[in-house]
Amino acid sequence: QKEVEQNSGPLSVPEGAIASLNCTYSDRGSQSFFWYRQYSGKSPELIMFIYSNGDKEDGRFTAQLNKASQYVSLLIRDSQPSDSATYLCAVNSGAGSYQLTFGKGTKLSVIP
Amino acid sequence: EPEVTQTPSHQVTQMGQEVILRCVPISNHLYFYWYRQILGQKVEFLVSFYNNEISEKSEIFDDQFSVERPDGSNFTLKIRSTKLEDSAMYFCASRGTGEYNYGYTFGSGTRLTVV
Numbered sequence: 302q303k304e305v306e307q308n309s310g311p312l313s314v315p316e317g318a319i320a321s322l323n324c325t326y327s328d329r330g331s332q333s334f335f336w337y338r339q340y341s342g343k344s345p346e347l348i349m350f351i352y353s354n355g356d357k358e359d360g361r362f363t364a365q366l367n368k369a370s371q372y373v374s375l376l377i378r379d380s381q382p383s384d385s386a387t388y389l390c391a392v393n394s395g396a397g398s399y400q401l402t403f404g405k406g407t408k409l410s411v412i413p
Numbered sequence: 414e415p416e417v418t419q420t421p422s423h424q425v426t427q428m429g430q431e432v433i434l435r436c437v438p439i440s441n442h443l444y445f446y447w448y449r450q451i452l453g454q455k456v457e458f459l460v461s462f463y464n465n466e467i468s469e470k471s472e473i474f475d476d477q478f479s480v481e482r483p484d485g486s487n488f489t490l491k492i493r494s495t496k497l498e499d500s501a502m503y504f505c506a507s508r509g510t511g512e513y514n515y516g517y518t519f520g521s522g523t524r525l526t527v528v
Binding site for chain 2 (some may be wrong): 333335337343344345346347377389391398399400401402403404406407
């Protein structure tokens with residue numbers, strides 16, 4: 302059973318601070334990792350993907366992957382109230398499979 | 414920005430009735446998916462579809478479910494005899510060739526309520 306675990310939160314950070322969101326996964330063979338943002342009642346929206354160990358930066362977002370520790374994280378710099386949402390970690394195991402396994406998500410609240 | 418379009422946005426149906434959820438994927442995409450999210454729960458994979466056939470399906474996708482691409486644009490999910498526990502948000506998603514590592518685009522979802 303492939304599992305993706307996230308702290309459900311809520312994680313509260315003040316506006317302008319760095320928000321750090323974490324995710325662990327059980328399938329050591331997983332190949333691709335995704336962060337989605339989901340506003341209440343809306344569909345998941347892709348923020349970033351990563352598939353190599355290390356850091357990947359896109360604007361205010363940085364994804365970090367450590368396959369040895371089976372750990373992926375998302376940093377949001379200069380957090381804004383509009384970043385308040387649930388952040389979903391999703392993992393693809395590769396090996397001919399295209400499905401994503403999602404975590405339950407971390408609810409982030411950015412306080413003005 | 415290309416979008417995945419889903420209709421209807423909200424469907425209320427009586428238990429035991431058949432429902433068809435409709436999706437128009439992004440036009441040059443070749444891989445199509447259905448996911449569902451029960452309120453307060455994880456997003457769960459149902460089925461993937463490529464080249465007019467099912468590629469993968471989950472345990473949730475039992476004989477009550479079917480998918481079809483009836484023409485060049487639509488992709489449908491049919492639930493033959495709905496149960497109360499089928500109440501959820503259903504998301505369609507699509508991705509193009511060569512975007513294996515890039516995730517895919519979700520539609521805005523259909524909220525299915527079975528009463």
